[in-house]
Amino acid sequence: MPLLPGAEPFHHRGGPTGVLLCHGFTGSPQSLRPWAEQLAAAGLTVSLPLLPGHGTRWQDLQVTRWQDWYAELSRELAALHETCTEVFVFGLSMGGGLALLLAAEHGERVAGLVLVNPSVRADNPAAVLLPVLRHLVPTLPGVAGDIAEPGVEEVGYDRVPLNAAWSLSRLWRRVQESLPRVSQPVLLLHSPQDHVVSPANSALVLARISSVDVTERLCERSFHVATLDRDAGLIFEESLGFVRRLSMATQPTEATDQRG
Incomplete structure (x- = not known):
């Protein structure tokens, strides 16, 4: 199945510090591509994968589960550790929830987290109906494109497949159970005016x-x-x-100087 224009994954081989970026539910690497390019330009090794079922058509997402998305990120984390001495994980929305789960389950292999509007809980009371509703209605209107800047678009699906949304709700439960095991440094950035993920998630x-x-x-x-x-x-x-702050604190002076 052809990829949507802009949904291609992004990889860059840089220095010994790696960053794994995780995009959101029904989205694609396009939403994080400028971020990934900035990190690559700063000399970091960067991996921005396309999660299974994303970047093509909503029907492909319908047959995937959260375990598929998480497994892809786990593989990318392992691949980064083959060439990097430390790896940070960044995530947007659902990608933030997956990043938190990676940190909880992989411990020291995740050096730190950067989370942007992380999604870790249901904001719509109707979510409790998903176990039944997913058998009656295949999709609901999409959530992609919640952007304040005029003329800027996000590459994502215009429909939300409810089988996948039900699996996302299962992921939320797993992430919530895992949060106490997250002890890595965290930078959390969130938008007070977010029409997709409420501030209660960051709280x-x-x-x-x-x-x-x-x-x-x-x-x-x-x-x-x-x-x-x-x-x-x-x-x-x-x-x-x-x-840079955390790398300077954990790496020998010589390696820090080499990275600038």
């Missing part, structure tokens, strides 16, 4: 993780897809500073 993450090194930033000019919106520059700058 839940901050309340339940065990991390001591936690930084919270507001993306006050952006909607949900803040990585393509008016606060994209803030996200790029803060996340790169986060990685």
